[in-house]
Amino acid sequence: MDSEDDFMSAVSSGDDVHLDDSDNDDMSGADDFDFDDEPDPDLGMPKDIMQKKRVAYDISFKVFQPSDIQKQQDDLINEVNLILDISKEEAAILLRYFRWNKERLIEDYMDKSRQVLDAAGLAHTTTSLPKLEVIPGFVCDICCEDGEGLQSFAIKCGHRYCVDCYRHYLSQKIREEGEAARIQCPADGCSLIIDARSLDLLVTPELTERYHALLNRTYVEDKDNLKWCPAPDCQNAIECGVKKKDLDKVVPTVSCLCSHRFCFGCILSDHQPAPCNLVKRWLKKCADDSETANWISANTKECPKCNSTIEKNGGCNHMTCRKCRHEFCWMCMGPWSEHGTSWYNCNRFEERSGTEARDAQAKSRVSLERYLHYYNRYANHEQSARLDQDIYHKTEKKMVQLQRESGMSWIEVQYLNSASQALQTCRQTLMWTYAFAFYLARNNLTEIFEDNQKDLEMAVEALSEMFEKPVTELADPKLKVVIMDKTSYCSKRRVILLEDTAQNLAEGRWTFNVDLTGSGSNDGPSTTR
Amino acid sequence: MASQKRIAKELSECMANPPAGMRVSLANDADVHKWHIVLEGPPNTPYVGGTFGLVIVLPPEYPFKAPVVTFATRIYHPNVTNDTPGKICLGLLKTENWKPSFKIQTVLQAVRGLLVEPQPDDPLEARIADEFRSDRKEFEKNARQYVTQYAKGPVKFDKKLTSTAGDAAATPGASSS
Structure with a gap:
């Protein structure tokens, strides 16, 4: 529901910009350029700080676009193709079999090429290129057709079927079953894999496209350090070195080019400072009875x-x-x-x-009150983030109006955009601090944490209040400075809080009142063993 | 349709030269996509002496999609659901394993193989599988009792039950879990 709301509002804000464009044609080109390429001046400030000194919660990651993903595969395939003297299609099949672990592939292949080829579903012989043939007296074993001039096809195993059946088989696999990397020869008991070149020869370009898209998908899914960006319609993948076993020490938050921020560990949207296991537990607790x-x-x-x-x-x-x-x-x-x-x-x-x-009874009453205390604050920040955004969208419309009337430039009103974004991010962090706090066992560290939480919350509320001011006041240059100050203060408070939590997490200093490692998988709430 | 020729050929082969202990016919002559099989309980199994009805429905995409096979006769078996129609767990018929070169003959032999050698590690009826593993005598007794109760005399293919679309409500007395 949330994401849908966000999506809808994003669309509507896009419309506003567009509307403005059509009213104001000569400005629009420059505006669009600014919007897409330049970082917002105000938001840039805290970002710069973050980049200058690497903070504890910052992890390194790379964003790959579809063309990069394709290129990576091609590079690996070319390399194996050169080293092992096998065709590119075969190299691709071998690489997929070895989950793109080139070193292991080469080592194993040098060691026992026959077994490797068998296991990966490749023939031992290197024969000519695949082609369609008309063979006299041929009867297709699938459809039992035997017409004269019936075109037939076989991969290296020699199991020959008519072209129609082959096509039908492939499109069934690709379109209906979503299979690509491991489509075998249709023959009973034959485990030879159909290579990309044979496929290209047989099926329509549209199906080939789907086939290659599926292959790309397996590439990202096969590699542990790659994950798709979960944002709707985003085709990018993120590379990050954080391993699954490190997830109790770090909250690997990454940010895609599409501006979606999510956790590399569990693909949920940014849930700093709470580690994945805690998040899973919290969500389950909130969801069930x-x-x-x-x-x-x-x-x-x-x-x-x-x-x-x-x-x-x-x-x-x-x-x-x-x-x-x-x-x-x-x-x-x-x-x-x-x-x-x-x-x-x-x-x-x-x-x-x-x-x-x-x-x-007193115990369960206290426990319920404790849960509700944290849950209410968690839910409240979630809701406030949404309301802040609503107010921002209303304000934004008025700013556009103001911009036209007062002669302020587009860039001059962007401080509101930055403020709104900072507000969203900080609220998201605050929200998760409450889930985090629910599971924290009390000690000296929690006091510092709660102080940080309080400071961030106060800063956020102060900034949030600014948005309620009437537009005419917002345009006042003095208030603009105040808002910009408050924005950067919020972002700083957030950095301080996240740094503190991340460092203690990395050093294993937090004590939780539940066993988070024990409930790593999707088991019930009970903490046995 | 391309599959007609193939189905016709398989049908004539199966009718002329049926797999051991089986009789093959069409549910009705106008439709080659629905087959009725009468299967004799294989010797040296608790199912001997029983006759079991199997319904095979060939999807329009056959042979590119696997046929759907169900038991029309109740059977006490770890890999067949304990109701009517009895659904079968057979690796061969799973989408990822099915190949268009598989024949119905192959499928029928696999079903018969399942009666000779149940696969308790891949069960549809976990309780029967447990019994098969831990108390073979009791399992065989129960299986034989089912044969006497349900699998004697000519096979009845219930019109309603031969459709694969709707699952008939569990018969009273079917043991659950």
Whole structure:
């Protein structure tokens, strides 16, 4: 839902810019240029700071566009093609089999070329190029056609089928099954892989395109250090060296050229400072009903005798269990008989028979309150980020108007854009600090963390408030300076918080109140073993 | 359609020279895409003496897509669902393993092979698979009892059940889990 909202608003803001363009033709070219290529002046500042001294949470990564991905594959294929003296198509099949580990491929191939070829689905012979042939007396084993002049095709294994069947087979595999890298010869028991050149010869260009797109996909999916950018319609891939096993030490946040920021570890959008396992746990907790159970235990009591769940619906504390007819006191959970007739001066809180039950209830009440404390703040920042954006879009429209009336240039009103972006990023970070804090066990470090959190939150709220001002005030140069200051202050506070959390995470200094490593996979909430 | 010729050829082959212990016919003569097979329980198995109905539905894309095979007769087996129609777990029929050069003969032999040698490591009925592994005697007893109960006499191909689209509601008494 969120992303859809964002997407919609992004579209509408795009429309605004466009509208402006058509009104103001001679300016539009320059505007577009600025918008696409130049970093925003204000946002640039904190970014520069981040780049100058490498901060602890900063990780190195590279963005690859589709052409880069293709080139990487081609380079590897060419290299193997030259070293091993096999065709490019075969080199590609071998590389895919070895998951693009060139060194291992060459080593294994030199060692035992026959086994390697067999395993990868390649023939041992090097024969002429694949071509369509008409062979007299040929009967296709798939469709049983035997017409004269029937064109047929076979890869190196020699299992020959008519061209129509071959095409049908390939398009079935590519279009319906999404298979590309491991399409075998159609023959029963033959595991030879159909190479790209044969495929190009047989199918339509449209299908070839799909085939190559699928191959590119397997390239990125085969390599552990590559991942697709999850943003809708983005075709880029990100390279990052952070391994899965390091995810409890670092939150590898990357940023695609399409400006989408996400975690390389789990592909969710930026969730700094919380590590992936914590995020997974938190989201699961928020999604499932574990808190319903907590509510029940906080707001109901169990009959001390038969354990039926009881919710009090009247004022009287003299309870009689419907099920087992046990009579007890709702306040102290002790048996009613001990109360005698002196209930209205009941001072039985110290009575031993009831303390245990009271403790258990108090515990789940505290636990529920604790969860709600963090959850409310988490959810609130999520919502505020959305509202901030809404206000920004409204403001933006008015700025465009103001720009036309007051003669301010487009670039001069961009400080609002930077402020809005900083606000979004900081709110996202704040949001996750609450999930993070929920799982933190108290110690000296948490105090520093909470101070940082408080400072960032105050800075964010101060900046957020600015957006509520009427547009005429916003245009005031003095207020502009204030907003720019507050923007850069917010970004700085965020850097400080993230640096602190990332450093302690890397050094393993945080203590969590749950075992995060134990729940690495998608198991239930219980922390057994 | 290109597949007609192939299906016709396979059908005539299967009718003239059926695989061991099987009889092949069409569900109705107008439609070559739905086959009825009567399978004799193979000797030296608890299924001996029973006759089992199999329905094979060939998709329009056959042979590029795998046929759908179901048991019309109830059978007590780790790899067949314990209901009607009984769905079969057969590696050969999975999309990623199916090849257009596979014949229905191959499929039928594989089904028969499953009766001779159940695959408890790849079960559809986990409880029966467990029993097969841990208490073979009990398994065979149950399998034989199912034969007596369901697989005696001529096979009934229920019109409703031969369609692969809808799953008939589980028959009362079918053991779950």
